[in-house]
Amino acid sequence: MQETAAARAAETLVAEHKANTRFRTLAPPDGPATIVDAYDIQDRYVALLGSEHGEAVGYKVGLTSATMQTFCGIDHPIGGVVLASRVHRSGATVRRTDFGRIGLEFEIAVRIGSDVPRGPCTAATIAPHIDGVCAAIEIVDDRSADYSSLDVRSLVADNSWNAGIVLSEFSLAWPDLEAVLGRASKDGAVFGEGHGRDILGHPFNSAAWLATQLASRGRALKAGQVVMTGSVMKTVFPEEAANYRFxxxxxxxxxxxxx
Structure with a gap:
């Protein structure tokens, strides 16, 4: 994608978020024609966000279920960047008015303990580079997107809708992540659950996909970075004040x- 077109599309995204306009497909000639174009725009958009939200400290992986991939018309996950000021500790408070439409996703996050060599990666090859696992909630902002006409390339360009993450303390030892059960509750009442296997069969498969995707763009996962591996259940869109727990x-x- 031409650099000037990607830059214009990124500036459009910044303006739309500031104006709190509804999510829409990025129109030609600046909109992404391919998924590679979408990541080109994302790179420039994230760079523009950096002055306000700090450096990249991790990544999110989305569309980690076959159902959601089919819904969005693709056969692979998508990635986005997590910026420093958007990382919150458990117990954080967020306001719905700060987002176009806030969504919560209930996830397993992993921490990279040592730099991952650039290149194709598998769950087995990335496992030695992971030194922590925690319960996590991703904050997404879909800006009231119309899912009946959703353009996944424009979603990716919009940093795959990542608007923040909330993390528990990292555990240095963990059970079998394929079988681990996660339960989400609202004001103490459980309303959903899922297992680690609901994330591409195993959360490490998600981290490996991300490492491979980054390598295709000349990058690699670095020690200290956090990877949100994907949700074990469908996204929840809070419509009222409430306390959520995973x-x-x-x-x-x-x-x-x-x-």
Missing amino acids: DLEGIGAVAVEVR
Whole structure:
């Protein structure tokens, strides 16, 4: 994609977020024609966000279920960048009015303990580079997107809708992540659950996909970075003030208050 077109598309995204306009497909000639174009725009958009939100400290992986991939018309996950000021500790408070439309995703996050060599990666080859696992909630902002006409390339360009993450303390030892059960609750009442296997069969498969995707763009996962591997259940869109909690068996729990 031409650099000037990608830059214009990134500036459009910044302006739309500031104006709190509804998510829309990025129109030609600046909109992404391919998924590679979408990541070109994302790179420039994230760079523009850096002055306000700090450096990249991790990544998110989305569309980690076959159902969601089919819904969006692709056969692979998508990635986005997590910026420093958007990382919150468990117990954080967020306000719905700060987003076009806030969504919460209940996830397993992993911490990279040592630099991952650039190149194709598998769950087995990335496992030695992971030194921590925690319960996590991703904050997404879909800006009230119309899912009946969703353009996944424009979604990717918009940093795959990442608007923040909330993390529990990292556990240095963990049970079998394929079988681990996570339960989400609202004001103490459980409303959804899922297992680690619901994330591409195993959360490390998600981290490996991301490492491979980054390598295709000349990058690599670095020690200290966090990877949000994907949600174990469908996204929740809070419509009222409430306290949300995600308990991950054998690992920990994370909470966020939505006002």
